[in-house]
Amino acid sequence: MKLRISILLLILSLVLMSLDKVSKNTVTFEYPKDWPKPTYTFKNNPLTEEGIMLGRKLFYDPKLSKDGMISCASCHLSFTSFTHVDHKLSHGVKDRIGRRNTGALINLAWQKDFMWDGSINHLDFQPLAPLTSEVEMGGNLDNIQKYLSSDDTYKSLFFNAFGDSIANTPNMLKAFSQFMLQFNSFNSKYDKVKRGEMSFSESEIKGYQLFQTHCNSCHTEPLFTNNQFMNNGLTVDTTLQDMGRIKVTGLKSDSLKFKVPTLRNIEVTYPYMHDGRFKNLPMVLLHYSQEKHQTFNIAKELKEPIVMTEGEKRSLIHFLKTLTDKEFLYNQDLSFPRN
Amino acid sequence: MLQKTLFFILCVINVHCFAQSNDADSLSLKIENTPQNIQIDQLKAYLGKFTLNYENNESIQLQEYKLVDWKNQTTLHLNKLSLQNLKFISFLVGVDSSQTLQGVMEGDLDPIKGMFWTWQTGYINFKFDYYNEQETKKSFHIGGYRKMHNSVYRVTIDIPQGKKLKGLSFDVQAFLEFVKSKNITSIMSPGEKAVLISQHYNYFINPIWNEATH
Numbered sequence: 001m002k003l004r005i006s007i008l009l010l011i012l013s014l015v016l017m018s019l020d021k022v023s024k025n026t027v028t029f030e031y032p033k034d035w036p037k038p039t040y041t042f043k044n045n046p047l048t049e050e051g052i053m054l055g056r057k058l059f060y061d062p063k064l065s066k067d068g069m070i071s072c073a074s075c076h077l078s079f080t081s082f083t084h085v086d087h088k089l090s091h092g093v094k095d096r097i098g099r100r101n102t103g104a105l106i107n108l109a110w111q112k113d114f115m116w117d118g119s120i121n122h123l124d125f126q127p128l129a130p131l132t133s134e135v136e137m138g139g140n141l142d143n144i145q146k147y148l149s150s151d152d153t154y155k156s157l158f159f160n161a162f163g164d165s166i167a168n169t170p171n172m173l174k175a176f177s178q179f180m181l182q183f184n185s186f187n188s189k190y191d192k193v194k195r196g197e198m199s200f201s202e203s204e205i206k207g208y209q210l211f212q213t214h215c216n217s218c219h220t221e222p223l224f225t226n227n228q229f230m231n232n233g234l235t236v237d238t239t240l241q242d243m244g245r246i247k248v249t250g251l252k253s254d255s256l257k258f259k260v261p262t263l264r265n266i267e268v269t270y271p272y273m274h275d276g277r278f279k280n281l282p283m284v285l286l287h288y289s290q291e292k293h294q295t296f297n298i299a300k301e302l303k304e305p306i307v308m309t310e311g312e313k314r315s316l317i318h319f320l321k322t323l324t325d326k327e328f329l330y331n332q333d334l335s336f337p338r339n
Numbered sequence: 340m341l342q343k344t345l346f347f348i349l350c351v352i353n354v355h356c357f358a359q360s361n362d363a364d365s366l367s368l369k370i371e372n373t374p375q376n377i378q379i380d381q382l383k384a385y386l387g388k389f390t391l392n393y394e395n396n397e398s399i400q401l402q403e404y405k406l407v408d409w410k411n412q413t414t415l416h417l418n419k420l421s422l423q424n425l426k427f428i429s430f431l432v433g434v435d436s437s438q439t440l441q442g443v444m445e446g447d448l449d450p451i452k453g454m455f456w457t458w459q460t461g462y463i464n465f466k467f468d469y470y471n472e473q474e475t476k477k478s479f480h481i482g483g484y485r486k487m488h489n490s491v492y493r494v495t496i497d498i499p500q501g502k503k504l505k506g507l508s509f510d511v512q513a514f515l516e517f518v519k520s521k522n523i524t525s526i527m528s529p530g531e532k533a534v535l536i537s538q539h540y541n542y543f544i545n546p547i548w549n550e551a552t553h
Contacts, residue, residue, distance in 0.1 A: 119460065129458050173442075248485070
């Protein structure tokens with residue numbers, strides 16, 4: 001008898017669970033056919049409209065920070081490809097200054113490692129670092145959970161997204177991921193040329209050839225990064241003393257290596273490099289075209305200066321600007337939620 | 340809301356119906372040899388991916404991880420797996436990289452449990468915090484899963500014939516003597532010191548035996 005009741009209850013529970021699932025609107029992750037498969041673990045966090053909506057509210061909410069002033073979007077502005085344009089280093093709670101240039105957030109479903117040194121190995125875990133860092137949002141997970149669980153709007157958003165109005169940390173992180181997985185850029189002029197919808201100018205064609213000769217081995221198409229860590233011959237900043245990936249892996253061979261960033265939307269993500277030392281693209285190209293800080297593990301492609309005329313540099317920059325994706329930068333679905 | 344409440348009530352009833360206490364799968368947790376001059380603040384570890392090998396050569400693997408709190412928890416349940424007639428049992432102390440690559444998880448692996456490093460992905464595999472005589476806090480947080488700093492270590496306990504594993508004790512004195520002998524005063528990040536301690540978990544985590552009941 002007890003067994004029968006239990007089975008009945010179990011069936012009822014499952015029916016209720018399935019009803020709950022039906023109420024969510026699943027979202028298919030779409031990307032260009034010729035792109036590699038994304039690496040994000042969608043099976044553990046299926047996309048839904050409700051999850052994305054919750055993630056968007058979280059991303060723009062300064063109340064998650066210690067002083068209620070700093071949101072993720074304070075340093076990740078949608079119209080500059082989710083980076084902190086014109087800031088070498090960003091400022092967090094109490095105007096504290098961080099140690100590295102804010103990275104652009106683009107095509108995150110293909111990223112395996114996050115942060116300039118790859119210290120975070122999964123998108124879900126990424127928000128924990130800025131949320132709790134004393135120089136960024138300075139928050140505390142217990143307090144964040146209490147705030148989210150006591151706010152009526154969040155209660156309803158969490159319930160709609162995950163069937164539970166209690167805001168636990170895993171569901172918060174899943175929602176963050178679901179929203180950030182919408183930061184997809186594949187509608188730049190470059191992409192449209194590849195699809196046959198537009199054509200390059202003469203200078204852009206020349207720039208693309210130069211790119212393929214000098215840049216593509218690390219900033220590999222179509223993501224414009226090889227997702228590796230490289231030493232690109234920068235001297236060590238004497239104040240920051242940032243030695244890069246070696247801190248994460250303990251391997252000497254990783255000294256002074258930093259993540260190869262994507263070049264998508266590079267036009268709007270200045271300043272450049274892990275410490276924001278170069279204000280503009282001509283300065284970046286100047287670095288690559290002159291003698292670099294030679295260390296044992298400098299990228300083999302960069303041991304010798306890349307020789308280019310000023311005209312060639314201009315063409316290369318013209319090409320790089322074709323990677324600007326205005327549909328992405330001004331996508332209203334990714335900006336501050338006004339409703 | 341009604342849907343959720345109903346679901347919750349049904350789950351509670353179900354859990355009550357099915358989850359009768361099962362002592363056969365339980366390991367007691369005990370702290371031993373705590374010096375009088377220290378006050379333990381936290382003593383926790385992730386134990387996971389248990390492998391149970393029985394005398395009939397049957398082997399069962401559990402994929403999950405359990406957060407064990409020696410200070411506030413008396414028993415560790417192994418999902419109703421029998422601890423009778425075991426030849427050996429082994430488990431990881433720590434959460435391996437394959438798990439972190441799956442993204443965020445609920446339950447014991449929820450980062451809010453305070454056993455997760457937010458600034459460099461990875462669980463704190465083992466945490467021992469105590470106050471010494473001067474009321475200074477000493478922290479030993481062992482973590483790290485990458486090649487050079489991998490402190491996820493498998494502990495194996497052979498079960499002698501005629502004995503049954505009753506529990507797992509943590510020997511505080513042995514731990515303190517070990518770290519003193521290696522001049523380790525505290526650990527808060529992955530590295531060589533963490534790896535060294537992780538390779539000696541079986542110095543501090545000891546089996547508690549019972550006479551077997553066949």
